[in-house]
């Protein structure tokens with residue numbers, strides 16, 4: 001292998017640039033490779049938009065959030081939006097993507113992404129036998145076959161800081177503060193930040209809740225003389241047997257504006273049932289922004305370096321993975337399609353319950 005490509009797909013996560021930096025440094029300095037960065041995720045691959053990444057291009061990017069490779073986006077070469085007669089139709093343009101890789105002389109590709117991007121990586125490997133390696137990224141920490149994804153630690157740090165701040169204002173007004181954090185399918189951010197921030201109630205998708213149980217906990221605290229409570233809710237948390245519609249305003253010129261849903265629903269119900277003044281904060285994309293924590297910088301750096309090393313060893317169709325304390329690789333087929341949920345019997349849930357944190361069940 002003389003030339004490799006790299007792209008960032010899906011939503012962003014703090015640490016993307018740290019992966020790119022490590023991969024470029026290891027590729028150029030140790031193997032004499034040239035590196036091509038595709039712009040705007042899979043769009044750059046399909047539309048042949050790329051640029052050479054040299055050592056100079058990665059100077060100073062370690063602490064930077066976002067990605068130097070344009071935008072990340074959720075586009076898929078196997079189902080690619082094309083405008084035809086004023087309408088958007090979806091086409092399989094994967095062969096075009098492979099042709100672009102071949103014409104650029106790119107012999108292997110590093111794909112940094114979440115479940116969606118890793119599925120595309122698997123498809124590229126299986127259908128075209130094109131050498132790929134995946135790097136697991138998402139603040140949600142929900143990818144199977146790795147102990148952790150990069151971006152998660154930074155999101156937890158941001159959410160924990162928010163809980164700390166909410167604590168002081170909650171105490172000053174004797175209020176209930178509800179904080180909605182990200183986590184569409186899993187409650188990793190809510191659980192970790194909730195425990196780290198000393199929340200009283202943590203609601204996660206893995207444990208359906210009953211609002212009466214949540215209120216019971218808050219009223220019990222009142223009786224104990226604790227005049228405020230902190231409730232952390234993952235955006236994907238659901239009441240027992242219920243579905244909560246996440247409100248979205250969809251307009252012609254805007255894709256969507258996410259307003260937050262479950263946090264507001266829970267906050268409104270708490271105030272109505274307990275009679276205690278309640279305020280809701282939706283933390284939203286603050287969790288995806290900013291500089292990665294030292295842990296995420298390290299994990300991203302180790303992933304980026306390993307991705308290049310593994311490609312040079314011929315470990316194709318795999319994903320780099322943290323199996324503490326080592327970085328190893330696993331077949332992409334093992335990593336995608338299964339969500340890594342919070343195990344209900346894990347020690348953190350147990351300790352949290354033992355310390356009096358309610359999960360609303």
Ligand code: F6P
Pocket residue numbers: 011114138139140182183184235258288
């Ligand atoms: O998967 C990461 C994530 O941040 C989720 O926690 C969240 O539900 C989603 O992405 C938000 O996506 P978007 O930025 O497209 O609104």
